Amino acid sequence: MSVLPYIPIRTVDDLERLVVGTTREDDWLDFKREPYSRADQGRAECARDVAQFANAAGGVLVFGGVESTHVLSGWQAVRDPDDFIRWTHDVVNGQLAPAPIVEPRTLQAPSGEVVVVINVPPSLVLIARRQADGLEFPIRSGDSRRYMTLMEVEARLQNKERAMKLRLHQIPTEAKLRFDALLAGITDGGWRVKDVDDDAVTLTQGTLEAIIPLAYVEAVYQTKEAEHGWVVAASCTVLSGGVNVLVTKYNLPEHLRAR
Numbered sequence: 001m002s003v004l005p006y007i008p009i010r011t012v013d014d015l016e017r018l019v020v021g022t023t024r025e026d027d028w029l030d031f032k033r034e035p036y037s038r039a040d041q042g043r044a045e046c047a048r049d050v051a052q053f054a055n056a057a058g059g060v061l062v063f064g065g066v067e068s069t070h071v072l073s074g075w076q077a078v079r080d081p082d083d084f085i086r087w088t089h090d091v092v093n094g095q096l097a098p099a100p101i102v103e104p105r106t107l108q109a110p111s112g113e114v115v116v117v118i119n120v121p122p123s124l125v126l127i128a129r130r131q132a133d134g135l136e137f138p139i140r141s142g143d144s145r146r147y148m149t150l151m152e153v154e155a156r157l158q159n160k161e162r163a164m165k166l167r168l169h170q171i172p173t174e175a176k177l178r179f180d181a182l183l184a185g186i187t188d189g190g191w192r193v194k195d196v197d198d199d200a201v202t203l204t205q206g207t208l209e210a211i212i213p214l215a216y217v218e219a220v221y222q223t224k225e226a227e228h229g230w231v232v233a234a235s236c237t238v239l240s241g242g243v244n245v246l247v248t249k250y251n252l253p254e255h256l257r258a259r
Contacts, residue, residue, distance in 0.1 A: 005027065006028045006053075006122060009105065010119070020073060021071065023072045025071075025143040027057060027142060027143075028053070028059040029059060030062065031067040032063045033064070033066050034078065035116070038087065046088060046092075047091055047092065047129045049061055050102060051127045054101075054121070054123040055126060055137060056139050057122050058119075058121045063084070064078045064113055075109040075111050078114060078115055081116045085104045085116060088118060089102070089104075098125060100120065102119070103121070124167075126153065167220035168193060168196045168232070171220070176190055177229070177232055179191045180219075181234045181236050182237040183238050183240075185240040186245075192204050200213050201214065211245075211247065218233045
């Protein structure tokens with residue numbers, strides 16, 4: 001199964017993946033030489049930086065990571081990291097609605113400096129920053145931040161596929177699942193997630209491989225069933241013909257029903 005590009009940094013070994021002179025900022029990584037100013041401008045910047053990753057595919061803010069032209073150029077110690085982390089939680093809870101999950105860590109850089117990383121998982125719901133004249137919706141784009149347009153916000157509010165994609169990514173590669181759909185010539189148990197992309201999820205059962213559009217996926221959830229830890233429910237029919245699989249929305253076409 002493919003994984004989201006967002007990979008949290010939780011340990012010193014994780015931090016060592018960031019190589020001075022090589023690692024670049026991108027859709028999931030942002031270097032900050034030092035913590036934000038405690039003034040209103042700094043609080044706004046903190047809230048926007050967290051929201052940008054929550055509204056995209058997740059990401060990591062690295063404080064104490066010095067960058068030059070978006071490339072990590074060295075490390076700088078963060079003063080009073082515990083106080084900075086408490087301040088960050090206050091800003092997130094006070095300025096963002098709903099408040100997203102953030103996972104901060106204090107770690108030691110390879111060269112000895114104490115730095116702070118803030119992991120921001122992707123959010124199932126849209127995160128807004130409160131401002132005096134309304135709401136704004138930051139989102140990460142490449143190595144910088146932009147703001148979602150009204151059309152993008154409206155589309156996201158109606159986008160069930162993003163939620164299904166994020167939930168499918170939570171299923172471990174080795175986990176067996178029950179496929180809750182109208183199955184013809186196939187059992188519902190023993191399926192696994194092979195891959196998830198922006199449009200579809202690929203499920204396998206032995207030699208069978210079914211590509212299910214995310215628009216067909218209705219629910220993804222864990223269970224306490226002994227044989228299957230997860231269920232993927234989809235509004236489609238899946239017909240097996242040897243190693244070939246036909247996936248159709250709801251019912252089979254008329255010419256296949258007689259088979």
